[in-house]
Amino acid sequence: MTNLLYANDKTGAYPPSYYAATVDLPDPRPALRGEMRADVCIVGAGFTGLSAALHCAQAGLDVVVLDAQRAGFGASGRNGGQLGSGWRQEQSDLEAALGLDAARTLWDMSEEAKALTLRLIDTHAPAANFRPGIVNADWRARDVPHSHAEADRLTETYGYTRIEKLDRAAIRDIVKSDAYQGGTIDHGAGHIHPLAYALGLARAAEAAGARIFEGSAVHHIADGAPVKVQTDRGHVIADHVILATNGYSALTSKLRARVMPINNFISATAPLPDPTAVLGRDVAVADSKFVVNYFRMSEGRLLFGGGESYGYRFPRDIDAKVRAPMREVFPQIADIPFDYTWGGTLAITMERLPFFARLAPNVWTAAGFSGHGVALAGFSGKVMADAVQGTMGQFDLLANLPGRNFPGAGAFRGPLLALAMTWYATRDRIGL
């Protein structure tokens, strides 16, 4: 089977993204060699693993982090940077599926996740430069009453007053496109430089005492007390293991069945002659298409994300993949050159809620943030750090959320998913 860790990127290097070009990249850290002992061994140095490492180390635990590539190499260092409210599912869907009490608890947790992320950025990663405001843009007129009702629900049922309804004229004041019929703006959400946040977390975890090894792919975990975590050239003997491998999760069959990798793509344009002819305000935008278009401005460039692929490999022409939806939204810059284009691998679950599990008494995992991990992944790392120390409340709640395996978990899951997703994306295109 294709190993996504190496399928699409240069080994040991950050992808050639706008983000990698606009931060001070640290020197590579050494690979693990020989035997090492730790209270907690964390596999994966993205938001999830690095936040788990920081919180464990701050609690006085001896922590080793292993990443196959670099800290922040995965989705965390290359995403759309949208720090959204809530979960990937709307609160009305959560209420229908889980009941009002559970939906309220989840909403409160998601607010805690946002607040934690903002605190972490403030303390450890100011270069991530949080800017408030996410517009949710409806591309079909019939979506608008629904998103306005959802905004009312957030205010009336959840006491969330930071969301404002936008009619057609109001959205066009912000997003200079004929594509959108209305929507909402969430002033309590916002956007960040994701790689700066990941690198800040890594520095903070190390300052708190965690040891991070890069170029250290884990290929086997031997359960037991303690657990043995094996890489090519070394191993870690640990009391606890936290698996934070998200879209690259291939180490256990349970994770492979519940969490599905998908690829998504972003381009950064050349600086625009007049950025306000594209976006009237410094906010991020995500639209209501099944294959979501998401965009924002940075240093006068439009960062436009869109176009998924469900095979393991990135398409050969990623530029074309992103340019097609960008052209549809912003025909006025149809031919603007792209200075950076990159792809990334994220993970989804059937329910679009993350998968939390205790795979063995001392092996913990959280993955499958379904495109909503900028706030939730770091929070999940903290939830697992708490669980390792015996505070189980939030972990148990999340681990008990209902969830299903992907159909054909095994050989057919990729092709089946590709078929299903392509069908939904086609419905988008033909306006169903």
Ligand SMILES: Cc1cc2nc3c(=O)[nH]c(=O)nc-3n(C[C@H](O)[C@H](O)[C@H](O)COP(=O)(O)OP(=O)(O)OC[C@H]3O[C@@H](n4cnc5c(N)ncnc54)[C@H](O)[C@@H]3O)c2cc1C
């Ligand atoms: C293009 C794109 C756009 C996105 N946009 C947004 C957005 O705007 N807002 C939002 O909320 N979410 C977004 N997401 C999702 C978000 O980025 C993720 O949910 C989040 O970063 C997941 O963090 P993580 O730490 O769990 O995983 P990752 O950041 O992917 O980290 C996993 C790490 O595990 C390592 N690893 C895997 N297997 C092994 C192994 N066997 N041994 C050692 N190391 C291993 C990898 O090298 C990697 O560094 C986007 C994702 C992508 C790809």
